[in-house]
Every structure is written in structure tokens, then in C-alpha cells.
Amino acid sequence: MQLSVFYNHILVASEQTGLSVDEVLRRVRSFGISAVELGRDEIGSDKEKFKEQLSKAKIAVSSIYETFDFGHAPDAGPGLELIDTAYDFGASKVLVIPGFIETSASVEERNLALQRMAATLREICDYAEEKGITVTMEDFDDNRAPYASSDELVWFLSEVPKLGCTFDTGNFIFTGENELGAFGKLADRTVHVHCKDRSLDEQNGGIVKITLNGTRLYPSPAGSGIIQIQEIINRLQTLGYDGTLVIEHFDSVDELAYMEQSAKWLRSIISK
Numbered sequence: 001m002q003l004s005v006f007y008n009h010i011l012v013a014s015e016q017t018g019l020s021v022d023e024v025l026r027r028v029r030s031f032g033i034s035a036v037e038l039g040r041d042e043i044g045s046d047k048e049k050f051k052e053q054l055s056k057a058k059i060a061v062s063s064i065y066e067t068f069d070f071g072h073a074p075d076a077g078p079g080l081e082l083i084d085t086a087y088d089f090g091a092s093k094v095l096v097i098p099g100f101i102e103t104s105a106s107v108e109e110r111n112l113a114l115q116r117m118a119a120t121l122r123e124i125c126d127y128a129e130e131k132g133i134t135v136t137m138e139d140f141d142d143n144r145a146p147y148a149s150s151d152e153l154v155w156f157l158s159e160v161p162k163l164g165c166t167f168d169t170g171n172f173i174f175t176g177e178n179e180l181g182a183f184g185k186l187a188d189r190t191v192h193v194h195c196k197d198r199s200l201d202e203q204n205g206g207i208v209k210i211t212l213n214g215t216r217l218y219p220s221p222a223g224s225g226i227i228q229i230q231e232i233i234n235r236l237q238t239l240g241y242d243g244t245l246v247i248e249h250f251d252s253v254d255e256l257a258y259m260e261q262s263a264k265w266l267r268s269i270i271s272k
Contacts, residue, residue, distance in 0.1 A: 032087030170196030
């Protein structure tokens with residue numbers, strides 16, 4: 001398995017420490033992290049310069065993600081452009097966040113939005129297959145996301161056979177679902193993994209995430225919180241998973257330190 005990290009964390013670490021982005025990239029590479037998870041809007045206007053910056057640091061792109069509104073605007077065009085971008089950067093996967101449905105929506109409005117999302121995703125997946133790229137969705141921690149739980153993701157995976165699952169370890173807790181139970185339902189379609197831990201300790205600082213049952217969660221380095229990441233990785237290894245483990249801890253107080261600690265812990269787990 002190889003380690004990746006969200007490029008957002010590198011940018012934030014640069015702001016927090018005063019180090020240049022190039023220096024943070026160099027340090028991240030020294031932690032044993034060889035790739036980044038990239039938001040499409042983070043590429044900027046000078047794509048070639050950005051590619052050169054990553055190449056100089058010996059950092060690849062593991063996946064590129066983008067948020068859409070396919071439930072209301074079912075135009076596959078922007079999704080196809082995402083596939084082209086991923087192909088250009090040598091990324092083998094993309095993460096599509098297909099849109100949100102307001103909790104006030106009627107049953108008819110919700111069902112229509114879901115069908116539009118699924119149909120658009122099928123079109124994007126067909127195009128991605130031609131490019132050798134896998135389209136994925138994740139469990140998203142928002143009550144407007146109709147894919148926050150494992151059962152909701154299973155519905156999308158059933159409706160879109162070429163879709164893969166990016167399993168986010170730390171998002172199922174948002175709906176009160178156990179991450180190991182969720183993994184049991186999604187393991188056979190899991191092709192990418194976000195290693196997100198959560199802490200109950202407000203001393204961790206960072207921006208709090210409040211679950212549907214009112215639990216207050218704080219950012220945490222992987223392996224230091226309450227999410228059963230080690231058991232999930234053990235199960236992945238048993239299944240022969242040899243893909244990417246992505247470090248994720250948005251909104252933490254010290255992104256550079258968290259990245260180093262997460263990478264060290266994950267390397268210790270996958271080396272066993």
C-alpha cells in the first residue's frame with residue numbers, strides 16, 4: 001500500500017508554519033507520503049507549472065475530486081472534463097461528489113434527484129473506463145448527502161455498476177453507523193481509502209464536526225482517535241488490497257505535525 005494526503009493539508013500547513021509549499025511538499029515526501037488527493041480547483045491556471053512542482057517533489061496524484069449538482073443539473077460534461085484532467089495528471093481515480101438534496105425536498109423531488117445523479121454517473125463512468133480511470137463515491141458527512149450511509153452508497157453502487165467506493169473511515173460516525181459494519185457491506189467495491197480519524201477531546205482544537213446525534217468530533221491524526229482504522233486496514237490486507245491509503249484531517253490545528261504522525265502510524269500498520 002502507498003500513502004497519499006490531501007493537497008489541502010499541504011497548503012494549510014504552509015500557511016500555519018510559514019514554510020513554502022515546496023518545502024512542505026519536500027517534508028511530506030520524507031514522511032513516506034508519495035501522492036496527493038487533489039481538488040480540481042486547486043490546480044490553478046498554470047497547470048504545467050503545478051505539474052512541475054509536484055514532479056520536483058516526487059509526488060504523484062492519487063485521485064482528483066470535485067463537487068457537482070447532478071441532481072438538479074444532470075449534465076455529464078463537467079464530469080467528463082474531470083476525467084480528462086485526471087488522465088492528464090496520471091491519476092487512476094476520481095472522486096465525484098454528485099450533489100446534495102435539501103432535507104425539505106419531497107419524496108418525489110428526492111427520487112428524481114437520485115435518478116438524475118445515477119444516470120449522469122453512468123455516463124461519466126463509461127467515459128472514464130475508456131481512459132482507464134475509476135470513478136468513485138464516498139460516504140459524505142452531511143445530512144443533505146444521499147450517500148452518507150453504507151446503504152445509501154450500496155444503492156448508488158447497484159445503480160452504477162462501474163462505480164467504485166472510496167471508503168472514508170471517519171464519516172460513517174456522522175450518521176451513527178459503525179465503520180466496521182459499513183466496511184462489511186462495501187468491501188467488495190472499495191478501491192480507495194480515506195484514513196480519517198476523529199477525536200472526542202476538545203483539547204485537540206480545530207473545527208468541530210457535530211454528528212446527527214449531537215456528538216462533537218474534532219480532527220485527529222490517524223491512529224490517535226476513536227475510529228477503528230487499524231482493524232479496517234487489517235481487513236483490507238486480508239482481502240489483498242494493495243491500493244492507496246489517504247491521510248485526511250481537514251481543519252486541524254497543526255497539519256504538518258498531524259501528517260507526520262499519521263504517516264508514521266500508518267507505515268507501522270502496513271509493515272506488519
